[in-house]
Amino acid sequence: MMTDSVVQVRGLNVTYGNGPAVRGVSVDIPARQITAIIGPSGCGKTTLLRSMSRLLDLVEGVRVEGQVLFHGQNIYDPRVDVTEIRKRVGLLAQQPFPLPMSIYDNVAYGPRVHGLRERKALEALVEKELRAAGLWEEVKDRLREPASGLSIGQQQRLCLARGLAVEPEVLLCDEATSALDPISARRIEDRLLELKADYTIVLVTHVLRQARRLADYVIFMYMGELVEHGSAKKVFSNPKEDRTRAYLAGEFY
Amino acid sequence: MGKHLEERVMLGLMIGSMVLVIGSLLLILATVLVKGLPALNLAMLTQVPKGGYYLGKEGGILNAIAGSLAMASGATALSFVLGLGVALYLQLFVRQSSRFAHLVRLALDVLWGVPSIVYGAFGFTLLLLLKMRASLLGGIIALALLELPIMVRGMEEVMGMVPFGLKEASSALGATRLETALRVFVRQAAPGIVTVILLAFGRGIGDAASVLFTAGYTDRMPSSLLRPVASLPLAVFFQLGTPLPEVQQRAYAAALVLVVIVLGISLLTRLLVRRLSRYVVR
Amino acid sequence: MSAGRWRRLKDRLAGRVMGALAFLVAMLVFFIVVALATRARPLLDIQSPVVLLTSSEWHPRQGKFGFLTFIVGTVWVTVLAMVLAVPPCLLCAIYLAEYAPRRLRGTIKPVVDLLAGIPSVVYGLWGILMVVPFVRDVVTPLAARHLGAIPLLRADNPTGYGILSSGVVLAVMVFPVIISVTEEVIRAVPDGMREAALALGATRWQMIKGVALRRALPGIIAAVVLGFSRAFGETMAVMMVVGNVPQIPRSLFDAAYPLPALIANNYGEMMSIPLYDSALLAAALVLLLIVLAFTIMARVILLHAVRRAA
Numbered sequence: 001m002m003t004d005s006v007v008q009v010r011g012l013n014v015t016y017g018n019g020p021a022v023r024g025v026s027v028d029i030p031a032r033q034i035t036a037i038i039g040p041s042g043c044g045k046t047t048l049l050r051s052m053s054r055l056l057d058l059v060e061g062v063r064v065e066g067q068v069l070f071h072g073q074n075i076y077d078p079r080v081d082v083t084e085i086r087k088r089v090g091l092l093a094q095q096p097f098p099l100p101m102s103i104y105d106n107v108a109y110g111p112r113v114h115g116l117r118e119r120k121a122l123e124a125l126v127e128k129e130l131r132a133a134g135l136w137e138e139v140k141d142r143l144r145e146p147a148s149g150l151s152i153g154q155q156q157r158l159c160l161a162r163g164l165a166v167e168p169e170v171l172l173c174d175e176a177t178s179a180l181d182p183i184s185a186r187r188i189e190d191r192l193l194e195l196k197a198d199y200t201i202v203l204v205t206h207v208l209r210q211a212r213r214l215a216d217y218v219i220f221m222y223m224g225e226l227v228e229h230g231s232a233k234k235v236f237s238n239p240k241e242d243r244t245r246a247y248l249a250g251e252f253y
Numbered sequence: 254m255g256k257h258l259e260e261r262v263m264l265g266l267m268i269g270s271m272v273l274v275i276g277s278l279l280l281i282l283a284t285v286l287v288k289g290l291p292a293l294n295l296a297m298l299t300q301v302p303k304g305g306y307y308l309g310k311e312g313g314i315l316n317a318i319a320g321s322l323a324m325a326s327g328a329t330a331l332s333f334v335l336g337l338g339v340a341l342y343l344q345l346f347v348r349q350s351s352r353f354a355h356l357v358r359l360a361l362d363v364l365w366g367v368p369s370i371v372y373g374a375f376g377f378t379l380l381l382l383l384k385m386r387a388s389l390l391g392g393i394i395a396l397a398l399l400e401l402p403i404m405v406r407g408m409e410e411v412m413g414m415v416p417f418g419l420k421e422a423s424s425a426l427g428a429t430r431l432e433t434a435l436r437v438f439v440r441q442a443a444p445g446i447v448t449v450i451l452l453a454f455g456r457g458i459g460d461a462a463s464v465l466f467t468a469g470y471t472d473r474m475p476s477s478l479l480r481p482v483a484s485l486p487l488a489v490f491f492q493l494g495t496p497l498p499e500v501q502q503r504a505y506a507a508a509l510v511l512v513v514i515v516l517g518i519s520l521l522t523r524l525l526v527r528r529l530s531r532y533v534v535r
Numbered sequence: 536m537s538a539g540r541w542r543r544l545k546d547r548l549a550g551r552v553m554g555a556l557a558f559l560v561a562m563l564v565f566f567i568v569v570a571l572a573t574r575a576r577p578l579l580d581i582q583s584p585v586v587l588l589t590s591s592e593w594h595p596r597q598g599k600f601g602f603l604t605f606i607v608g609t610v611w612v613t614v615l616a617m618v619l620a621v622p623p624c625l626l627c628a629i630y631l632a633e634y635a636p637r638r639l640r641g642t643i644k645p646v647v648d649l650l651a652g653i654p655s656v657v658y659g660l661w662g663i664l665m666v667v668p669f670v671r672d673v674v675t676p677l678a679a680r681h682l683g684a685i686p687l688l689r690a691d692n693p694t695g696y697g698i699l700s701s702g703v704v705l706a707v708m709v710f711p712v713i714i715s716v717t718e719e720v721i722r723a724v725p726d727g728m729r730e731a732a733l734a735l736g737a738t739r740w741q742m743i744k745g746v747a748l749r750r751a752l753p754g755i756i757a758a759v760v761l762g763f764s765r766a767f768g769e770t771m772a773v774m775m776v777v778g779n780v781p782q783i784p785r786s787l788f789d790a791a792y793p794l795p796a797l798i799a800n801n802y803g804e805m806m807s808i809p810l811y812d813s814a815l816l817a818a819a820l821v822l823l824l825i826v827l828a829f830t831i832m833a834r835v836i837l838l839h840a841v842r843r844a845a
Contacts, residue, residue, distance in 0.1 A: 053425065058421060060349055083428065083542065084539055093421065097418040099437055100437065101532055102532070109426065113428045114538070115538040146531055146532045148532065163426070166427060256737075256741055257738060260738045260739065264630075267626045267630035270626035277707045278646060280665065281658070281661045353557070353561075356561050361560070362830065364560075366768075367567070367826065368823075368826060369768075370799060371567065371768070374816055375570055431550075432546075458654075459654025486656040504660070511654055515654065519648075
C-alpha cells in the first residue's frame with residue numbers, strides 16, 4: 001500500500017569530477033515515516049540524500065541531472081527559491097557543526113534568517129525545539145554560553161533543535177550518530193522515533209542494526225544504483241535481490 | 254665521525270645565524286630607545302610645531318601623530334571594506350576552480366609585491382587627474398591601495414580555514430550566501446580578521462614612500478580631508494635631514510613613538526585574538 | 536515584496552557588487568601601469584624607451600634622461616643585500632623548521648615577524664646611527680689598508696654612505712620575508728621522505744642536505760626571488776644611507792643612486808623642469824615592470840615545482 005509521499009526522486013544522475021556517484025535513481029519517499037538509505041561505503045547514499053535539498057550545489061565540480069520533486073515541483077528548476085527548499089528540507093549532518101554563537105543564537109539562527117524577530121516568539125520557539133531535541137534540561141541555565149562548549153552528544157542534539165526550529169517538513173540525517181558515543185546516539189535515535197509522527201525522516205546509515213531499529217522504509221544502494229526498496233519488514237526479512245541479501249548477511253560492507 | 258662533525262658545525266652556524274637575526278632586531282630597537290627616550294617629553298607628544306620649531310625652538314610632533322593615526326585609520330577602514338567584500342566573494346560566491354577566482358588571486362599576488370613608492374606615484378597621478386592637491390584624502394587612498402593586498406590575502410586565508418561543515422550547516426537552514434557570509438563566516442573568522450586589520454594598520458602607519466607624494470606635510474593638526482597632513486615617518490625623515498642636532502633629536506623621538514605604536518599593535522593583536530576566540534568553532 | 540524575495544534580491548545584489556569590486560581589484564595593476572604610462576608618454580614620445588633604459592646621462596635641465604645609472608645602482612644594492620641575507624636566513628629557516636623545539640619556534644617566529652613590522656624610516660635611522668659610522672670608521676679604513684688591491688673593494692668613499700651600508704640595512708629588512716617563506720617551504724617537505732633518509736642512518740643534517748633541501752629547492756629559490764623583488768623596490772631606508780650620488784658604482788664602498796631613491800628625492804622639483812615629471816613617472820613604471828617580472832617569475836617557479844611533485 002502506497003502512503004502519500006512528499007519527496008519523489010526521478011531519474012537522478014549525479015556526476016563528480018572523477019565519475020558518476022548516482023545513476024538513474026527513481027524512488028518515492030513515504031511521508032511521515034523513517035526511510036533508511038543503506039549500502040556499502042561509496043555507493044552514493046550520501047549523495048542521494050544531499051541531492052534532496054540541493055546541498056550538492058555547494059560542492060565543487062558536481063553535475064546533477066534528473067529531478068527531485070518536492071510537493072510536485074522540481075527543486076532543481078532554476079526559478080525555485082533554494083533557500084525556501086532548504087527551510088522545508090532540513091539536514092542533520094554526521095559531524096555536528098554548531099554555529100559560532102551562543103546556544104540560544106544557534107537555535108534562533110534559522111528563524112531569524114527567515115524573518116522572525118519578535119523576542120518572545122523566538123524564546124518560546126527556542127525552548128520548544130530544545131525540548132523536542134531532549135536538550136532543554138541540560139542547557140536551560142546557560143543559553144547565552146558559546147555552543148562550542150557543549151559535549152559532542154549535546155552539540156548534535158543542538159543541531160537537531162536548530163534544524164527543527166525552521167519548521168521543516170522533511171529531515172535528512174546523514175550518519176547522524178556515527179560520531180557519537182552509544183548513549184548520545186541512542187538519545188538521538190529515540191528523538192527521531194518520536195519525531196516521525198510529524199516529520200518525514202530520511203536517514204543514511206552504514207550500521208544495519210540502526211536501520212533495523214528505526215526504519216519503516218528501506219532503500220538499498222550499490223555502486224550508485226538503486227538496487228531495491230520497499231517496506232523495512234519486507235526488505236529485511238525477504239530481500240528480492242541477491243546483492244541485497246548478500247549485504248544484509250554481512251558479506252560486504 | 255665526519256658526518257657528526259659536519260652536523261655540529263652546521264648547527265653552530267645555524268645558531269649563529271639566529272643570533273644574528275635576533276641580535277639585529279634588538280640592536281635596532283635598542284638604538285631607537287636609547288636615542289629616542291632622552292628626546293621624548295610631554296611637550297613632544299602634546300604640541301604641534303610652533304614657529305621656529307625647525308630651528309630648535311618649541312613644539313612637538315602631535316601633528317604627525319594625529320596625522321598618521323587619521324590617515325592609517327581611514328586607509329584601513331577603506332581597505333577593510335573593500336577587502337572583506339572581495340574575500341567573501343571569493344569564498345562564497347564563486348567556484349574555487351573558476352577562472353575569475355584564479356585571475357583575482359594572481360592579481361593579488363602581484364599587487365602584494367608592488368613597492369610602496371609605486372603606489373605613491375599612482376596616487377599622485379590620480380590626484381593630478383582629479384585636480385586635487387596632496388592631502389589627507391590622497392594619503393588615505395595611497396595607503397588603502399598599499400594595504401589592500403594584505404587585507405584581502407589575509408582575510409582569504411582566515412576564511413579559507415572556516416570548516417566546510419559550517420557553510421553547509423548554515424546553507425542547510427535556508428540562509429542565503431550573503432547571510433551565511435555575514436552571520437557565520439565573519440563571526441567564525443573574527444579573531445583572524447582582527448589580526449589582519451591590525452597587521453594592515455601597522456603596515457600603513459609606518460609607510461613613508463607612498464604618502465610622500467600624496468599626503469604632503471604640514472605643521473598643523475589634521476583638519477580637513479582636502480588639506481595636507483603630517484605623518485610620523487615623514488616627520489622622522491624631514492627632521493633627520495636638518496643640520497641642527499636639537500631637531501635631529503626630535504627625529505629620534507618621533508621614531509620611538511612610531512616604533513611604540515607598531516609594537517603596541519602587535520601586542521594588542523595577541524590579546525584581542527585570545528578574547529575573540531570565545532565563540533569560534535574548532 | 537515578500538520577505539523571501541527581498542532576501543534573494545539582497546543576495547544577488549551583494550553578489551554583483553562584490554563581483555565588481557573583485558574585478559576592479561584584479562584590474563588594478565593594469566590601471567597602475569596605464570596611469571603611469573600615460574603620464575610618461577610626453578617623454579616616451581620624444582625619447583625611445585631603449586635609450587631611456589640604457590643611457591647613463593641624467594641631466595634633467597638639458598632634457599637628457601637616462602636611467603642606466605640608477606638601475607645599476609639598484610642592482611648593486613639589492614644583490615649585495617641578498618648575498619648578505621640569504622645564507623643566514625637559510626640557516627635560520629632550516630634550524631626553525633628542523634631542529635628547534637616547538638616552544639622555541641613559537642617564540643622566535645613572532646620575533647621575526649616583529650622585524651617585518653618595523654617601518655622603513657626606522658631602519659634608515661638605525662642605518663645612519665649605527666651602520667654608517669661602523670662602515671666609515673671601522674670597515675673603510677681596514678679595507679683601504681689591506682684590501683685596496685681588489686677593485687670591488689676599493690675604499691675611496693670616506694663618508695660611509697654607500698652601497699655597503701645600504702646593503703647591510705636592506706639585508707636586515709628582507710630577513711623576515713626570506714626566513715618565513717623558506718621555513719614554510721622546508722616544513723612542507725613530506726615526513727615520509729625524512730623518515731626514509733633517517734632510517735638509513737643519516738644524521739639529521741645529512742637528511743636535510745640530501746633530501747629536504749633538494750625537495751624544497753624550488754620553493755627556496757622562489758623565496759629568494761621574492762626577497763629580491765621586495766628589496767628592489769625598497770625606498771626610504773636605502774635612500775637614507777646610500778649616498779644618492781648619480782654614478783655607476785665600481786666598488787662596494789662607492790655611493791650610488793637607486794631608482795626608488797631617484798623618484799623619492801626629486802618629487803619636489805618634478806613640476807618645475809619640463810618633462811621631469813614624465814621622467815620620474817617613467818622611472819616608477821620601469822620599477823613596477825621589473826618587480827612584476829620577478830613576482831611572476833617566482834610564481835612560475837612555484838607552479839613548476841608543484842606540478843613536478845604531483
